[in-house]
Amino acid sequence: MRPIKMAAIGAGMAWKNLHMPAYKRLADKFTISAVCDRDIGKAQEAAKDVGLPGERVFTDYEAMFAKLNGEIEAVDIMTPIGLNYEMVKDVLARGKDVIAEKPFAGTPKGAADLIKVCQKSKVKILIAENFRYTEENRLIKKLIDDREIGNVAYFIDNNVTDFPSAMLGSGYSAVDWRQHPDFEGGIFLDSGVHHVARHHFLFGAAQRVHAYGRHAEVDFCPFSCINALISYDVQVVGHYAFFCIARETQSPPVGFRIFGTHGEIFLESADCGYVNMSLKSGEHRAIPYKPGEGYYNELCNFYDAVRNNAEIISTPEKTHEDMKLIFEILKSAKQHAQPE
Secondary structure (H helix, E strand, O other): OOOEEEEEEOOOHHHHHHHHHHHHHOOOOEEEEEEEOOOHHHHHHHHHHOOOOHHHEEOOHHHHHHHHHHHOOEEEEOOOHHHHHHHHHHHHHOOOEEEEEOOOOOOHHHHHHHHHHHHHHOOOEEEEOHHHOOHHHHHHHHHHHOOOOOOEEEEEEEEEOEHHHHOOOOOHHHOHHHHOOOOOOOHHHHHHHHHHHHHHHHHOOEEEEEEEEEEOOOOOOOEEEEEEEEEEOOOOEEEEEEEOEOOOOOOOOOOEEEEEOOEEEEEOOOOOOEEEEEEOOOOEEEEEOOOOOHHHHHHHHHHHHHHHOOOOOOOHHHHHHHHHHHHHHHHHHHHOOEOO
């Protein structure tokens, strides 16, 4: 099979730290034909990373298509949430297959509109929701499907992060569009959509949600803490918690725990390297996995979809359901909010 000729729009941290290393590992499946970023320095650095000459570096994606349209089969869009809707819509209209960052619009309505555009254009579109592709979540899903802990009844997913401290660093939280978002939900939408995507992947569609929130007088999130009780169509009930102004000081953290009739699955963190399973019988297994493989697995799925018509795992429709749940949690949290 011949490599897919890709164009990258957005050459920030997502490109440098997540997507580009995976592309390098899959050089037999992908060729980067062009790079575009509004910041010429970032675009030039990205091009250098993959050996592209200067004439394939752009600050305007329309100029990129005007010059290289025939040499671009697909586009990887790695732009801030506020830009995703128009960017994805424009690229879809050009008939290009697309990898789009999550969430691929700032509102559920925007996502629904883009789904209609995608269906009309008949292109392949994969939403880069890496939680559907990570080795740890695949491993957990197999344990559940194989009924290793019996019938799953309940889970706890506790997510604690010190966003104010991270804002002062040089990582993903240090960028202006996350600190002062122009989309509803702020970092809860940005981060929480990952968490509910994992739940969707493991337990199916959510049915009902009831949430409480604690108001926050900050730009980056409407709530400092959100606690949600969610029921799923497989008779699973989950407690999902999101706390964004602190850090866990106890080890191991609460993490992600799934309770079944025969035992429990425990994932301490995404990068810990093993999934714990303990049973009522006293048996305990620490099952190893390789962290950080979600982006590699995404690209493999995209390649197989484009070249072999394989099924896409992370579809716009699934991501739309994830977004709707996030906004339902926000709505419920507002109704039952506690003062800061």
